[in-house]
Amino acid sequence: MLEHYGITAKFVTDRGISHEIVRHRLASFAQESTRYCNYIKDKFGNEISVIKPQELVKGSFEYIVWKKQCEQAEKAYFKLIDNGVSPETARSVLPTSLKTTIVMTANVREWRHFLNLRAIGTTGKPHPDMQALAINLLNQFKSKIPILFDDIK
Ligand SMILES: Cc1cc2nc3c(=O)[nH]c(=O)nc-3n(C[C@H](O)[C@H](O)[C@H](O)COP(=O)(O)OP(=O)(O)OC[C@H]3O[C@@H](n4cnc5c(N)ncnc54)[C@H](O)[C@@H]3O)c2cc1C
Known part of the structure; x- marks a missing residue:
C-alpha cells in the first residue's frame, strides 16, 4: 500500500512555497502557468x-x-x-508572493516523507507558510486514512 496507493492533493499557495514543493522528486505535478496566464484578462x-x-x-x-x-x-x-x-x-x-495552484500526486511512502520534512520538520525548521500547508494536509490525511498517517507526530 505504501508503494502502490497514490494520493493527489491540490495546494493554493505562493510561488516561493511551490518552488519548495516541486523539489520532491518522487512526486508528479501540474501547476498554473505564468507563461500562458495573462493576469490583465x-x-x-x-x-x-x-x-x-x-x-x-x-x-x-x-x-x-x-x-x-x-x-x-x-x-x-x-x-x-x-x-x-x-x-x-x-x-x-511578478513577486514571489504570486498566488499559484499546484496539484501534487505521490504514493503514500513519498507523502509520509514529505509530511515528515514539511509538517514535522525532521531535517530542520520548515518555512512557516510551508509548514502551515503541510500540517493542514497531514490533519486531513489523518482524519481520512488514520492507519497510514496517525504515527506522524
Ligand atoms: C527544512 C528544509 C530546508 C531546506 N533548505 C534547502 C536549501 O537551503 N537549499 C536547497 O537547495 N534545498 C533545500 N531544501 C530542499 C531539500 O534539499 C530537498 O530538495 C527536499 O527536501 C526534497 O528532497 P528529498 O531527497 O528529501 O526528498 P524527495 O525528492 O521527495 O525524495 C524522497 C526520497 O527518495 C529517494 N530518492 C529521490 N530521488 C532519488 C534518486 N535520484 N536516487 C536515489 N534516491 C532518490 C531519497 O531517499 C529521497 O530522500 C530544504 C528542505 C527542507 C525540508
Whole structure:
C-alpha cells in the first residue's frame, strides 16, 4: 500500500512555497502557468493575486511595505503587457508572493516523507507558510486514512 496507493492533493499557495514543493522528486505535478496566464484578462479579474505571508500582520508597517511592493510589481507587469510584451516575459517582474495552484500526486511512502520534512520538520525548521500547508494536509490525511498517517507526530 505504501508503494502502490497514490494520493493527489491540490495546494493554493505562493510561488516561493511551490518552488519548495516541486523539489520532491518522487512526486508528479501540474501547476498554473505564468507563461500562458495573462493576469490583465477579465477571467483573472484584471489583477494579480498574491498570498500574504503569515508572518506579516495585516495593517502593520511591514505588511504595508509588502503590499506596496506587490502593487508596484502588478503595475510593471501590466505596463509591459500594454506595451506588447508577452505574459511569459512580463512574468519576470511578478513577486514571489504570486498566488499559484499546484496539484501534487505521490504514493503514500513519498507523502509520509514529505509530511515528515514539511509538517514535522525532521531535517530542520520548515518555512512557516510551508509548514502551515503541510500540517493542514497531514490533519486531513489523518482524519481520512488514520492507519497510514496517525504515527506522524
Ligand atoms: C527544512 C528544509 C530546508 C531546506 N533548505 C534547502 C536549501 O537551503 N537549499 C536547497 O537547495 N534545498 C533545500 N531544501 C530542499 C531539500 O534539499 C530537498 O530538495 C527536499 O527536501 C526534497 O528532497 P528529498 O531527497 O528529501 O526528498 P524527495 O525528492 O521527495 O525524495 C524522497 C526520497 O527518495 C529517494 N530518492 C529521490 N530521488 C532519488 C534518486 N535520484 N536516487 C536515489 N534516491 C532518490 C531519497 O531517499 C529521497 O530522500 C530544504 C528542505 C527542507 C525540508
